[in-house]
Amino acid sequence: MSNFEMLNNVEHADLRIKLDRTPEYGDDVMFCMTYPFEFRLVLSHYPILIYQDKDNNTIFPIALFGFEEGENLFLDNGWNARYIPIMVQRQPFSIGFQQVKGQSEKQQVITFNPLHPRVNKEIGERVFNDHGGYTPYLDQVVKMLESIDTGHQQNALLIEALVKYELLEESTIAITLKDGSNYELVGFSTVAEDKFESLSAEALKDLNDQKLLLPITNIIASMSNLGNLVDIRNTHLG
Structure with a gap:
């Protein structure tokens, strides 16, 4: 998880994710x-x-x-x-954990790999809308990550x-x-x-x-x- 960053709507306001399915975007997996x-x-x-x-x-x-x-x-x-x-669908996102001050248990957070070839600021689905809220795409990602947590x-x-x-x-x-x-x-x-x-x-x-x-x-x-x-x-x- 060392390459992953915690997602937030300030630093990553312009984040976009390319959704095309190609080898260049990491889909060439066995x-x-x-x-x-x-x-x-x-x-x-x-x-x-x-x-x-x-x-x-x-x-x-x-x-x-x-x-x-x-x-x-x-x-x-x-x-x-x-x-x-x-x-495959959830790339480049994952679930991470953050220690919250005053709480014994770590809190789940959304993380992503900024070096993933799908990540950019020009092409693809926006992650946050103009007001900093979740886009429908990010809502879908959250549901996938919750399902994956249950799936484990x-x-x-x-x-x-x-x-x-x-x-x-x-x-x-x-x-x-x-x-x-x-x-x-x-x-x-x-x-x-x-x-x-x-x-x-x-x-x-x-x-x-x-x-x-x-x-x-x-x-x-x-x-x-x-x-x-x-x-x-x-x-x-x-």
């Missing part, structure tokens, strides 16, 4: 974190996998966009999908349940394209369907009570989108 509250929308286009970030010792679900680092198969004169995951809690519950019921299955996903080239996706896990199908009624009730049963079935259903990504990549081959 995957991004996703959350159970958006799984229904995500699975309309993207495979949902579980990724282990060994550098930070964290495990979380991701939406997959390509087969190698820097590849986003949905970028072509814009982002060609009806839904863009919220962790949902992800923690989801991963805890997947580990508890031994549903995580490390997978090497082999991809073969029409030109004969091969790719292997490593470092990802999927939901073990056989173990899921054999869960006891008690376990299924536990997952349902935590509102995790539907997200888990969404993850399983999303795997059919791997074929769609292969089709897109084959189209790019000509």
Whole structure:
């Protein structure tokens, strides 16, 4: 967070955000974190996998966009999908924390990366209006950041349940394209369907009570989108 600044309507009165979807603006990513509250929308286009970030010792679900680092198969004169995951949409904003004098708990604040290629003062959506108030765009960003904060809690519950019921299955996903080239996706896990199908009624009730049963079935259903990504990549081959 060292590059992030706390947003305010005095220093950043002229701030604008470019909303075009291009590699130059940081959209050339292979995957991004996703959350159970958006799984229904995500699975309309993207495979949902579980990724282990060994550098930070964290495990979380991701939406997959390509087969190698820097590849986003949905970028072509814009982002060609009806839904863009919220962790992409929210750029360059994030939630930060500020210590308020006289209070023991830190207060959440909106922060942004001033070095992000979307940030400028000439082109794009204004962040503040002429009177210093939030624009509709910034109102939307705030709602996204609030959803993301809730989403982190949902992800923690989801991963805890997947580990508890031994549903995580490390997978090497082999991809073969029409030109004969091969790719292997490593470092990802999927939901073990056989173990899921054999869960006891008690376990299924536990997952349902935590509102995790539907997200888990969404993850399983999303795997059919791997074929769609292969089709897109084959189209790019000509």
